[in-house]
Amino acid sequence: MSDTPDSAVQTVRGYIDQHRAAFLDDLVEWLRIPSVSAQPAHAPDVRRSAEWLTAKLRETGFPVAEVWETDGAPAVYAEWPSGDPDAPTVLVYGHHDVQPAAREDGWETDPFEPVVRGGRLYARGAADDKGQVFFHTLGVRAHLALTGRSAPAVNLKLLVEGEEESGSPHFRALVERHRDRLEADAVVVSDTGMWSETTPTVCTGLRGVADCEIELYGPDQDIHSGAFGGAVPNPATIAARLVAALHDENERVTIPGFYDGVEELTDSERALIAELPFDETSWLANASSYGTLGEAGYSTLERVWARPTAEVNGIGGGYQGPGGKTIVPASAQLKLSFRLVSGQDPYVIEAAVRDWVAARVPDGIRHKIAFGAPTRPCLTPLDHPALQAVVRSMSRAFDGAKIRFTREGGSGPAADLQDVLHAPVLFLGISVPSDGWHAPNEKVELDLLLKGVETAAHLWGDLAGALR
Secondary structure, three states, rough: OOOHHHHHHHHHHHHHHHHHHHHHHHHHHHHHOOEEOHHHHHHHHHHHHHHHHHHHHHHHHHOOEEEEEOOOOOOEEEEEEEOOOOOOEEEEEEEEEEOOOOOOOOOOOOOOOOOEOOOOEEEOOOOOOHHHHHHHHHHHHHHHHHHHOOOOOOOOEEEEEOOOHHHHOOOHHHHHHHHHHOOOOOOEEEEOOOOOOOEEEEEEEEEEEEEEEEEEOOOOOEEEHHHHHHOOOHHHHHHHHHHHOEOOOOOOEEOOOOOOOOOOOOOHHHHHHHHOOOOHHHHHHHHOOOOOOOOOOHHHHHHHHHEEEEEEEEEEEEEOOOOOOOOOOEEEEEEEEEEEEOOOOOOHHHHHHHHHHHHHHHOOEEEEEEEEEOOOOOOOOOOOOOHHHHHHHHHHHHHOOEEEEEEEEEOOOHHHHHHHHOOEEOOOOEOOHHHHHOOOOEEEHHHHHHHHHHHHHHHHHHHHHHOO
C-alpha cells in the first residue's frame, strides 16, 4: 500500500479517530485495577493487571501473549512476528504496576476510578505507565491499517514488568532467563516523557546509580565526652569528615578514578541542550529549592543529565533527643548514592568508594559498607539510525515539528535490557511534567496520548528500513 507522507498521516489519524472511544474505554478499565506492587495487599491486583493486559494483547492481534512469573510480581510478554525473514526485531518495554495512591493523599477523585476532565484523563497510572504502554495496542493496529499488512513490518515484542515501582528487584534475572526470546535489534522504552506540550522531545539516555550504606563503629557503647572525648575517635566526627571530603571546592567528586571513562558532552550536544527553553526559576520551584549548585563549568541541565554525581542521602549518629547529652556516640551512619553516566561501570565505582572510605577511617573506628543492586547508565548516540527513525516518526505525529533531545537524570531498568541484549535503547514517551507522576491527581493529556499512538503507527515501518 503506497501513501504520500500527507496521506499516510491522514490514514493513521482517521483510523485513530474511528477507534479512539473503544481505546479509551479499554484503558479506563485497566486503570481501575490498583496494581500497586509496593503493597503486599495488592499482589492479587498486580496479577489481575498482568492477566488483563495479556488477554487484551491477544485481542489486539498478538499471536503470543503470556504472563511471565518472577520471584515477585508477574510480567507480561507478547510477540507478533512480521512474517518477513529479513525483518528486524524490536522489543517494547514498559510496566503495568503503579505507585500507591489514596484519596486522602490529596486526590480530587478516587485514584482508581478514572475521570476525564478538560481533555485529560486522571487516574493513578494514566501516564506512569499504563497509558504509555497501552498506546502501542492502537498504534500497531493503525500501522497495519496504514500499510495494509496483516502483521507488523518488524518482529514486534513487548515486555511489561510488574515491579518497576518497587525498584525492579527481579527484572535483571527475568531478562537473563529469557534472553533468547527477548533478543532484539532495538529496544523501545515507553516510560519517559517530553519537555512540554509545545516542545516535543526524545530522550536519549538515563544515568545509572550505585548506592551504599556506611556504618561506623567506635566505642562499644556511648561514653562520657568529658572523661573520654578528645582521646578516642568519634564515629560521628568521622562521618562528617567523610561527607566533607566527598567534593572539592568546584563540587567535583574527589574519589580517585570516579571520572575515569566518563563520556564528555560534545560541543554539538551542549548546543542542543542549550536550545531547550529552560527556565531556572520554574525549575527551582519544581525542585522546591532556592538556588543551584553543582560541578563547575556545566549548566544545570548538563549536571543532571550528563554528569556523574555523589549525594549524601542521609547522615546520623549520636543523641538526637531534646536538650544536650554529652557523649561520644558508639556509632554513626551514612547513606550515599552515585549517579553514573555512559562510560562508567557501577562495580568499578563500588570498588573505588570502598577504597576511599577505608583510606579515611582511622584506627579505632570499625566500618561496614553495603551496596545495593546497581543500575547501569544507558545512552544512544544522536546519529544512530534507529533513534533517527523515532525522531522522524514523532515529527510526523506532531505535524512536522522539530524534535529536540533530552536525557533524564534518573535511572531505570532500560539499562539492563541494553546490557543483556546488547541492543540500542530508544525512548518513546509523550508524558509531560505536569502529569504528576507519583503525585496526587496524576493525569495524561489525551491529545498527547494519541500523538503517542500516531508515532508508534509510523515507527514500525520506519524502523524496518533503518535497522536492516
